Structures are given as structure tokens and as C-alpha cells.
Amino acid sequence: MAGRTSLGRLIAVNLGILLAGLVIAELAFGSWLFGPGWGTMNIPRDVRRIFDVSGLYGGPKDAVYSRDRWGLRGVYEDPGAIDVLTIGGSTTDQRFIGDGQTWQDYLSQDLGGRVVVNAGIDGQSTLGHLRAFDRWLSQIPGLKPRFVLAYIGVNDAHLQGQQQWDDMASPSVWRRAGRYVANHSALVQVATTIQGTLKARKAHVVHGGTEVARGPWVAGRPPDPAQAADAALVEAYGQRVTALIARIRAAGAQAIIVTQSRSDYRVGAAGQPLGRGMAPDSVNFGSWAMQTAFNRRAMAACAEAGAVCLDLGRDLAFEDGDFYDWVHTTPAGNRRIAQWLAPRLAPVLAQ
Template identity: 30%
Template sequence: MPKKLKLILINSSILLIGIILIELCFGGWFSSSNQLSNLGIIKDAKFEFDVRNLYATKKQSITYTRDKFGLRGISTYNQPEKIKILTVGGSTTDQRYLDDSQTWQEILEKTYRDNGKEMYISNAGVDGQSTYGHLKSTEIWFPKIEKLQPEIILFYIGINDFYRVNSDAKYDDIQQMESGGFVSQIKDKSVLYNAYRKLKGIQKATKFEVGHRKINFSRTPYTQEEIVNEKLLEIYDKKNLTAFKSRVKKLIVYAKSVNATPIFITQPTLTYRIRNGVVYGTEATKYLEEKYAYNGVGYYKLLSKLNDAITEVAGKKYVINLSNEEDWNIMDFYDYYHNTPIGAKKIGEKIYQNLTELGFVK
């Protein structure tokens, strides 16, 4: 055997052994805890974050806590049996940079108490998750939490599904999810694959400005002009919405299987503002898949398609529409998507008001 070929084989063997050892030690092949960690679920942790660079605050830092089950909530800490409302969503549900006492879940719980009602609410938000990730939570995470029997599950969704276009939609294929198989096992359990996925997510978050950062809205121009690529509209109508509705249906099936009522909440964002029925969107043109142009008004049009799909599948009685509220302003957000404590307070109070109007508060 040539010396060069022998060297290549030896190095390849060492690399392969190294990959196998990493997967065995840190992957989710034998450890459910590692599997949850690889999927972005933090357990039994307490962090202090300096938030002065994100929004005006009297406190230099906030406390972010997750219990041993991976849930966030003061009154339900390590007590899943108390949970009456479970909230599921991405970073706008997780609220990484709001104090434990400032999340919209805590405001919602306090509003119940202020109205003479006892309600225990827990936060199962995971930064970066779309409805695909929420389905994985129902499959891999929630069944492992003993005594978790919520009466209501609030799904706060839409924004993270907006960017799942074209090649991403292939990964979101509902048939692939149902068939499982080796590829699905790798995506669920491989530490290396999930490290790649997280790095790709960070790159995408930076590109589309969905990561946590302070936006100077006084320097952000808005326009009434709509920019949205016709091909992008076609992809949404023919492909994305079909897959999205399938995922929403499966979330409903899960909620009902655990005897919980599924309620969906559409998400507000400052990529657009609505005033007197007129939509004003951010002026800057952005691109999906490097070729499909849209601006803030176009974003509103596409997000509305997702919200309409939720209503079509879940039914109007089970949808709280916060996306079209006209009173969102720059005090409510520190970037286009994430809320300040003021915004979270408004969300919690609005959810309570809507739950009352829909007949879910008695």
C-alpha cells in the first residue's frame, strides 16, 4: 500500500473514531437529557443577563431560570402537576432577556389573580423553534415530564415559520416527519448535526435580523409601498402553507390527545405598523433564498397568509390575533420581534382579555 494512501486511511480512521466518541458521549443516542440539550432545551439552569444594551431599565441585569424539567415559571417551578396553561413557542415565548417576573406568562398569571382567579402558567418556549420544533417537543420533550396535564396549551407561533421557504420547506415536509427513519433519527439525536443546525440558525438570525439586538426605530423608515416577489407568493400558496397547516393540525391533535384545549396566538412585530387600517412596513428590501424580494409591507402580506392558515385549521374561536392590533409601538419592542417588559405586559393583558372574550375565563 502506498505510504500516502496509508496515511489518509489512518487519519480518516482516527477522525471517524473521534466522531463516534463525540456522538456517544454528547449525542442523544443513549441519553434523553443529551437529546433535549441538542434540541435547544435548557434544564436546571439559572443565568444573569445584562440587558442595558437592549432596552431602558432600572435593573442592570435580569434573572433567567429553567427548572429541572426545562420549563420556565415562578409558581410552577419543578411542579408540573400545577400547570393549567402551558405556553409553546420560539424566542418570543421564551423571552431570554426578560426577568422571570416580567414575561408575558407571569403578567397573564398575575392578571388572573388580580381578577380573583387562580391560574398556574408555565413557559415552554425554545429560542429559534418553529412549528417543526414544537412538534418535536410534543414528541420528545413533553411526554418525559411526569404529571404534566395542562388544561390549555397556548401556541404563540408564526414568525419563525415565515423564513421556512423553498429548500427549508423540504426539511419541513410533513411526510418526512411521519415516516421517521434513519435521517429523522440523526436530526433528533446527533450532536454534530444539531451543532451545525444551530450555527446555521445563528447565521440566518443575523441575516434576517431576528436575533436579539437593539434597533433604533427613530432611524427606521417605513413605507406604504408593497414589495413582495410574485414567485415567493406562489411558493407560499402552493407549498409552504400546505406544510404549515399540516403542522398546525398535528399540534391540535397532540393537545387534544392530552385533554388540553389548543389556542393559537398570532405574533406582533415592528417590521410593520398598522394605523387606521393602513399598513406601513419597513422600507428596506430583504431577500429570502437570496432571490425573493420583500419589504415590511410584503412581510405583513406573507405573515397574514400564515395567520389565516392558523385560523382556517384551528377555527376562529381558538385564535387570538395580536398581529393586527394597531397599538404596538417602539416602547413595546427592543428589536423587530422581541418585547421589552412594557411590551410583554401588554401581551399578557391582551391575552387575558381575549381569553375572556372567547369564553375561556370564567
């Protein structure tokens, strides 16, 4: 009996020492007491994932997606020396585009090595971009980009169901609690990193759930964009763009507003829209009209605020192979975006 008691005490002592060690490790290396208060935010941080993109577009099978401990994507040495910080939704984040092949990567190259860093969040609209400054970006020590480029418009035209990403937190209480622990616990961070490494190659793409639209692309009489979207929604979007520019300036940066396009229409060399032929003498311009309504309002708000306004959605002629679904661009499309942006941004950055 005495032997069993001694063994029980030894186990209890060892468990106590182990528990004390875990508590000390959590307090020392976690952020329960010190460090940024990430709260329940679901911003991906310290992640490196490998996605099989062989079914989406040509090129290497594996796409490596990584974000650093601050949730940023890209190469930089000092948060205070970033030339251009890009914000936006999934078309900015580019979850299934490998490191080195995002439009930010190509833009940095085309601008002669300027530091261009990606702060896009999958699913966000301008509602989320506004909140990101106070809930996330303001907590990154020393972050002070010269310019903040907002690549916006697609998600704002379809705001329904966006709350989870715009709030940067799950609507589920249990998931928010789990995220709170994950955001502060050093041990959970180590465990999830190991788990992510082991499971990364099992991940499969979900973005390309719909087949990319293809031509033939034909001209026709497009509808009036002003009649294609709810005027109140478009006006609300314009007000958010104005607020976003003000928030960027409050952070000490200059604002660059860039509009977006989609794969289910084309813009000709002269700027005229090209739609898909649906039937004899019938051309589908629906997506063009909707997106153009939002893009025009963004450009109007941008001009009124005196920011840098680039209407990529109107002026860049994409081609087949530039998208892998309705809105997400391939590496080829990303290179085209960078080649369009670079000569327009170069004189702005040189000021």
C-alpha cells in the same frame, strides 16, 4: 522500596474508593438507570443565568433567566395544576427578559393569578413544537395543563437553518454525545451549575444583533399577502398547525393558537398596515405581507379545527419601544401582549 510500595498501594486504594464513590453517586443521583430519559436533547434545565441587557432596553441592567429541572420557566407548585402552558420559539422563551417580566408573568397577573408556565424553546418552529410533546413534555411527571397556548408564526416563515432547535439536538455527533452525558450525569450537572453561576455575569446579549426598526410609519397600498409567500410553504404551515392542535388535544388540553407580529411594520387601530416610508410614494410592506400570509393560514386552520383562535398579529397595535430587535419584545411589549390576551382568555379559562 517497601515504603514506596505501601504508599503506592495506599494511593491506589484511595483512588479506588473515590472512583467507587463517584460511580455510586452517579447511579444514585444521576438518571442513568432511573428518571426521565432526556437522551441528547438540548433543552435548558436547572439553569439560572444573568444577562446584561443594558444595551437593549430601559430598566434594570441584569435580567435573570431561569428554568427548572423539567426545563420549564415560571412559578407553579404542581405540573398537574397548570392552567396555561405556552409553547413557541424565542419570542415565547424570551431569553433576555428577566424572570417576572415575560408576557407569561404579566398574563398570570392580569388573569388574577392563573398559573401560566413557559415552555418556549429558542429557535423552534411548529416542527419542533410537535416533536416536543413526545421527546420532552411527555416526560414531565404529572404534567397536564388545561390549555396549551401556541404563540407561533415568525419562525415558520423562516424555517431555513432551524433543524438544530426543531430536533432539540445538535447535528454534531460529539455535541450530542456530550449532551447525553450532561443530561444523565449528576456530577456534570453540579459542575455546570457552579460554572454557570461563576460565568453568568460575563454573558452578553446576542439577540439584538440588528437595530430595531423605527418609523415614521405611513399608510399606503399593501401587497396581497397571498402573493407574498410561497403557497406550498404556507400550506405546509397550515397542516402543521392542524397537527399541532390535534397533538395538544391528545395530551388532554385545549388548544389556543395566537399569531405574531414584527417590529418592522405597524398595525393601525382600524387594523390597516403601516409600513416604513422608503422613498417618495414608496412604502415597505414586505414583512407585513409575508407574516400576514402565515398568520391567516394559521387562523384558517385553527377555525377549521374548532380551537381558540386569537389573531394578535392582526389586531394588536404595538408601539415604538415594544421591541428590542426585529421580533423580540421588551418588558413594555410583553405587558402590552398580556393586556391584549387577558380579556380574551379570561372567559375561555372560566369555562
